[in-house]
Amino acid sequence: MVSTLDRYFHITERGSTIGTEIRAGVVTFFAMAYIVVLNPLILGTSADSEGTTLGIPQVAAATALAAGVMTLAFGFIARYPFGIAAGLGLNTLVAVTLVAGEGLTWPEAMGLVVLDGIVIVALAASGFREAVFNAIPAPMKAAIGVGIGAFIALVGLVDAGFVTRVPDAANTTVPVGLGTGGSISTWPTVVFVVGVLLCGTLVVRKVRGGLFIGIVLTTLIAMAVEAWLKPSDDWSLAVPTLPETLGGLPDLSIVGQVDLFGAFAKIGALSASLLVFTLVLANFFDAMGTMTALGKQGGLVDKQGNLPHLKRALIVEGAGAVVGGAASASSNTVFADSAAGVGDGARTGLANVVTGLLFLAAMFLTPLYSVVPIEAAAPVLVVVGAMMMAQVRDIDWGTFEVALPAFLTIVVMPFTYSIANGIGVGFITFTVMSVAAGKARQVHRIMWLVSALFVVFFAIDPIMSAIQG
Numbered sequence: 001m002v003s004t005l006d007r008y009f010h011i012t013e014r015g016s017t018i019g020t021e022i023r024a025g026v027v028t029f030f031a032m033a034y035i036v037v038l039n040p041l042i043l044g045t046s047a048d049s050e051g052t053t054l055g056i057p058q059v060a061a062a063t064a065l066a067a068g069v070m071t072l073a074f075g076f077i078a079r080y081p082f083g084i085a086a087g088l089g090l091n092t093l094v095a096v097t098l099v100a101g102e103g104l105t106w107p108e109a110m111g112l113v114v115l116d117g118i119v120i121v122a123l124a125a126s127g128f129r130e131a132v133f134n135a136i137p138a139p140m141k142a143a144i145g146v147g148i149g150a151f152i153a154l155v156g157l158v159d160a161g162f163v164t165r166v167p168d169a170a171n172t173t174v175p176v177g178l179g180t181g182g183s184i185s186t187w188p189t190v191v192f193v194v195g196v197l198l199c200g201t202l203v204v205r206k207v208r209g210g211l212f213i214g215i216v217l218t219t220l221i222a223m224a225v226e227a228w229l230k231p232s233d234d235w236s237l238a239v240p241t242l243p244e245t246l247g248g249l250p251d252l253s254i255v256g257q258v259d260l261f262g263a264f265a266k267i268g269a270l271s272a273s274l275l276v277f278t279l280v281l282a283n284f285f286d287a288m289g290t291m292t293a294l295g296k297q298g299g300l301v302d303k304q305g306n307l308p309h310l311k312r313a314l315i316v317e318g319a320g321a322v323v324g325g326a327a328s329a330s331s332n333t334v335f336a337d338s339a340a341g342v343g344d345g346a347r348t349g350l351a352n353v354v355t356g357l358l359f360l361a362a363m364f365l366t367p368l369y370s371v372v373p374i375e376a377a378a379p380v381l382v383v384v385g386a387m388m389m390a391q392v393r394d395i396d397w398g399t400f401e402v403a404l405p406a407f408l409t410i411v412v413m414p415f416t417y418s419i420a421n422g423i424g425v426g427f428i429t430f431t432v433m434s435v436a437a438g439k440a441r442q443v444h445r446i447m448w449l450v451s452a453l454f455v456v457f458f459a460i461d462p463i464m465s466a467i468q469g
Contacts, residue, residue: 005018005350006018008079009021009079009348009349009350010079010348011347011348011350014300014347014348015299015347016345016346016347016348018350020208020209020344020345020346020347021081021345021346021347021348021350021351021354022350022351022354023209023212023344023345024081024209024212024341024342024344024345024346024351025081025341025346025350025351025352025353025354025355025358026212026354026355026358027211027212027215027340027341027344027346027380028081028083028337028338028340028341028342028346028351028352028354028355029083029354029355029358029359030215030340030372030377031215031337031338031339031340031341031377031380031381032067032083032085032335032337032338032355033358033362033372033377034159034237034238034374034377035063035067035085035086035088035335036060036063036064036067036359036362037060037237037238038088038237039059039060039063039085039086039091039329039330040055040056040057040058040059040060040063041056042091042092042095043059043091043094043095043328043329043330044056044057044058044059044060046095046099046100048099048103048104048105048106048109049099049103049104049105050105052105052106054106054254054328055251055254057250057251058251058252058253058254058328059254059328059329060250061250061251061252061363062252062254062255062327062328062329063085063086063327063329064250064359064360064362064363065250065252065255065327065329065359065360065363066085066086066320066323066324066327066329066332067083067084067085067086067329067332067356067359068356068357068358068359068360068362068363069323069356069360070084070085070316070319070320070323070324070332070356071083071084071085071352071355071356071359072352072353072356072357072360073316073319073356074313074316074317074334074349074352075349075350075351075352075353075355075356076349076352076353077312077313077316077349078309078312078313078316078317078349079309079348079349080291080294080295080300080307080313080348080349080352081294081298081338081341081342081346081347081348081349081350081351081352082290082291082294082313082334082335082338082352083334083335083337083338083341083352083355083356084317084320084332084333084334084335085332085333085335085359086324086329086330086331086332087283087286087330087331087332087333087335089282089286089417089418089419089420090279090282090283090286090330090331090333091330091331093278093279093282094109094110094113094330094331097275097278098112098263098275102263102267102271102275103266103267104262104263104266104267105259105262106254106257106328107257107258107259107262107328108259108262108263108266109263110257110258110259110325110326110328110330111258111259111260111261111262111263111325112263112272112275112276112279112325113279113321113324113325113330113331114258114260114321114322114325114326115260115276116276116279116280116283116321116325116331117283117318117319117320117321117322117323117324117325117331118322119276119280120280120283120284120317120318120321121315121318121319121322123284123318124311124314124315124317124318125311125315127311129284129288129311129314129318130310130311130314131446132284132288132446132450133288133292133306133310133314134304134306135444135446135447135450136292136447137402137430137444137447138304138305138394139394139395139396139402139406140405140406140409140426140427140430141292141296141305142296142305142391142392142394142395142406143395143405143406143407143409143410143426144289144292144293144409144419144422144423144426145292145293145296145297145388145391146388146389146391146392146395146406146409146410147289147409147410147411147412147413147414147419147422147426148289148290148293148336148339148388148413148419149293149339149384149385149386149387149388149389149391150385150389150410150411150413150414151336151385151413151414151417151419151422152336152337152339152381152384152385152388153381153382153384153385153386153414154385154414154417155336155337155378155381155417156192156378156379156380156381156382156385157378157382159236159374159375159378159381160188160189160192160236160374160375160378160379161179161185161186161188161189161192161234161236161375162178162179162184162189162192162193163176163177163178164176164177164178164179164180186231186234187225187229187231187234188222188225188231188234188235188236188373188375189234189375190225191218191221191222191225191373191375191376192218192375192376192378192379194218194221195214195217195218195221195375195376195378195379196379196382196383198214198217198218198379199211199214199218199379199380199382199383200383200386202214203383203387208345209344209345210344211340211343211344211380211383211384212344214379214380214383215372215376215377215379215380218375218376218379219240219371219372219373219376221376222235222240222373222375222376223240223241223242223371225240226239226240226241227241235373235374235375236373236374236375237373237374238371238372238373238374239373240371240372240373240376241371242371243371246365247364247365248364249364250363250364254327254328255326255327255328256326256327256328257328258325258326258328263275271464274460274463274464277456277457277460278457278460279321279331281420281424281453281454281457282418282420282457283318283321283331283333284420285419285420285423285424286333286334286418286419286420287314287317287318287333287334288314288423289419289420289422289423290333290334290335290336290338290419291307291313291314291317291334292305293336293339293388293391294334294336294338294339294342295307296391297339297342297343297384297387297388297391298342298346298347299347300347317333317334320332320333320334321333336419337381339381339384339385339387339388340377340380340381340384341355342384343380343383343384343387392410400433401430401433401434401436401437401439402430402433404429404433405425405426405427405429405430405433406426408422408425408426408429409422409423409425409426410422412425412426420457423454424454424457424458425454427447427450427451427454428451428454428455430443430447430451431443431447431448431451
């Protein structure tokens with residue numbers, strides 16, 4: 001059994017062990033588990049044009065189901081340790097743009113998500129998606145990795161309340177600040193700070209499984225703080241107390257509630273097609289950028305910075321949108337938070353198998369898993385973000401036509417809270433700067449095409465207004 005697992009997942013070949021993969025798979029789950037709580041708050045509380053609300057318990061169950069199925073599939077087929085779940089940003093796009101903005105029903109919106117997935121799978125199967133992956137210059141691949149490191153670090157800082165939006169941001173030049181009024185204002189944020197220093201110390205001391213140990217110890221500290229000081233209302237989502245119940249049967253009633261072509265009848269074929277285009281571009285490059293960064297972080301890429309057997313990985317990842325839409329959980333994609341498990345040693349799909357099984361168990365045991373607050377998992381994101389910054393050395397900062405697009409890729413991701421935005425701005429700038437430097441012929445034709453598509457992507461609102469007006 002052990003030798004079979006080793007051969008199938010290439011565990012020894014990639015310098016790992018079964019124990020490391022199991023432990024790191026647990027780390028990945030706890031770094032991603034917040035999506036089971038957060039996705040329902042984004043999708044489950046708003047009524048559509050017919051007054052229908054998906055419901056928080058229903059979305060939680062569907063989210064865990066889709067994440068479990070897709071993470072397992074990616075582990076067994078692609079054999080990489082990249083967890084898959086409902087993509088943040090993509091779920092907001094569905095809730096805000098498709099349902100609230102365009103007036104679609106939830107089944108109609110999820111139908112567009114399924115179509116988005118079908119298009120992405122087709123692009124991956126045709127080889128086009130891999131061709132795009134291979135056409136990206138090495139410095140831009142490094143910039144994507146660094147940008148995602150900055151992005152997940154900011155996610156951790158914001159989720160833990162260390163970085164907050166300034167309430168009167170419209171009347172000040174400072175849109176974000178430290179805590180409240182420049183001070184750490186809550187005990188959960190203090191727990192987060194302790195967790196960052198604790199995880200950092202374990203990494204410095206080269207403690208095996210340091211990030212996993214860090215999550216466990218920080219959770220215990222959080223439980224002690226809650227028991228002693230009772231800052232219950234200050235935790236971001238989950239309050240670190242022992243649950244009254246261990247769980248129950250999941251409500252999967254919204255699974256399969258999809259109207260594949262209803263949006264085309266409601267808002268017209270052209271408008272619906274543009275919405276699918278928006279979903280495809282955001283989904284396509286979010287996943288591509290994340291896989292690039294995770295592959296480099298785990299030392300899984302070749303000398304050109306490409307993942308071996310990439311085509312099958314891209315096909316499986318694309319299927320995440322189909323499964324997520326069919327489950328009414330929004331598009332599922334590779335999660336940047338998987339960097340936590342990779343940072344703790346995950347190198348193979350076996351880690352994904354562990355993560356996927358935990359997501360399936362979470363359908364029944366959500367109260368038990370909610371013991372771990374975001375403030376205990378977020379420190380890992382910050383520490384791993386620091387690790388991913390090491391890729392900045394692969395960028396030629398002395399060549400400005402490379403430095404500017406790389407810099408914009410890195411800063412736009414966290415500043416706009418979007419991986420796809422950072423990639424798009426970086427690609428457009430790289431193409432323009434190459435022309436300015438007299439190197440237009442050195443730009444791959446796919447980079448020209450993708451840059452043009454991103455111009456349309458960024459201008460989609462005025463384009464939609466012109467069509468509808």
